[in-house]
Amino acid sequence: MEAVYTRTNTLNGNLLGFCPGCMHGTAFKLIGEVLEELGIDNKASCILAIGCCGLAQEVLSYDLATAPHGRAAAAATGLKRSNPDTLVFTYQGDGDLASIGLAETIHAANRGENISVIFINNGIYGMTGGQMAPTTLIGMKATTAPGGRDPKIHGYPLHIAEIINQLTAPVYIERVSCNNPANVRKTKNAIKKAFQNQLDGKGYSFVEIVTSCPTNWGLSPEKSLKFLEENMMKEFPLGVLRDK
Amino acid sequence: MSDKVFMKGCEAIAEAAVRAGCRFYAGYPITPQNEIPEYMSRRLPQVGGVFVQGESEIASVNMVYGAGAGGTRSMTSSSSVGISLKSEGISYCAGAMVPMVYANMQRGGPGVGTIQASQQDYFQATKASGNGGFKMIVLAPATVQEAVDMTYQAFDLAERDRNPVLILGDGVIGTIMEPVVLPPMKSDEEVAALKQANRKWAIVGHSRDEKRGFLSPGYWSTVMQEEHCIQLDKMYHGWEENDVQVEELYLDNAELVFVAYGTTARIAKSALELLRAEGHKVGMIRPKTVSPFPVKSFDKINYDVCKCVLDIEMSIPAQMLYDVKLAVKERGAVDTCLRSGGNLIERGDIVRKAQEILSGGVK
Structure with a gap:
């Protein structure tokens, strides 16, 4: 029988350790499919962040290194500048990219590094157990904000895509989600565009994927999707912010 | 061929690094080592290398982590308080086995201390240069000539062991001017060959029928992490027999x-x-x-x-x-x-x- 759909060769078949309802698996699948479709999985290197995404290190079949917490964009800078023929992308969560790594994030974008940054924003720290993130919504409970995020104490959710959109150098900024098949397709296209930009030598591309964290949100996968659509996507509206 | 020149310590270290095949440097200003990044910023582009002024010491060392991970001979430098900031990245290099060379032109401490020469970072250099109990070969030059020779050798040691190597200088070594004989410049072909030799472990993009480049500063398995530590410890003991100078x-x-x-x-x-x-x-x-x-x-x-x-x-x-x-x-x-x-x-x-x-x- 003809196989009309198979798992991407960029996943080696090892068990993914992500929780039910988590969208990391979808994101890595899409990245892998794009790498294969562009024929560049043999020249790709991922700079993986610290956090839940680290669980992917045993399942990806392409080259990767794990960077210190928040430093992926700096490591990607060094790698890409010294190996311009390698397709270099970072894969980072919100704690990594938007909190501890904000300086590295902004400066790599501002230098217009020819890299692709994949930002997974689920508004919470996953691996460490549900602490407040820079992107945690107002009123959303976290283990370090048990009464919910209070703007008087914690400030407001950081909108990283919009912050990067203030800079001159980046060429492509889009916020997407994986909440339904249509948006999954849009996410795949965004990743493809980010990688193609790099192959074309255009410069810095930023793809923010707004996702859920059922485990640390304390919601079922189904209710998480609803929360994602009704709350997260309201705070972080989807769309292309820049496409030069 | 060698040539004798009159050079400042920091600049001599930078030139020795370039001659050893260093083609990536990232750093952040701090006294008394500013002449290293300044020299690199004008010298590296002449040989097809890359200089980046990082937004911080932390970013700089991680740029070196990335460049080193790609198999390029890479270097950073700083002084004392700046080295503290780099310690996270140095530990990652040791953990993920990414070769790199860095120089610490020591100044007074603790804290911001003074900008004059001191040897106040001995513990940091030799005992705990970051978390995790790793060790490094730490070369301590007493003259500019020795700083040059040690920097040249440091890249070979770093690559041999896939581990960071530290040039432990101080504000005097960094700023004094002395006559030095510079080591031979490695040719573009030699530098390319060195990088090619690193390809087997570097993250440059391998095809699916090759072994992937995988640089992990940690393991999900406690057994694997322990085994990694045991292997590193064997290497450290080997130095005691073979690498004492x-x-x-x-x-x-x-x-x-x-x-x-x-x-x-x-x-x-x-x-x-x-x-x-x-x-x-x-x-x-x-x-x-x-x-x-x-x-x-x-x-x-x-x-x-x-x-x-x-x-x-x-x-x-x-x-x-x-x-x-x-x-x-x-x-x-x-x-x-x-x-x-x-x-x-x-x-x-x-x-x-x-x-x-x-x-x-x-x-």
């Missing part, structure tokens, strides 16, 4: 033995010459690698006649003292001669202390 002077029947490294060793040597001219039997151990520490040199001391082993450092509290004591193994007396805060030890300080000891004034 030391200068030993007049240890036979020495009644007093100086122990000093770097700039301090130059001053101590000057004091030694003065004392020996007066007929005193003074010897000296100068660690050129402070890690691995030249423990075996201390077995050459005749403790029946040696009144004291004098640890001389620009650090208060004394730090190398503890390695000296471990090496002496309670066979003889150990004392100290110290300055701190960016103040150089004066030859007179050492001579006075030596005379005090030799005249029997010290336990």
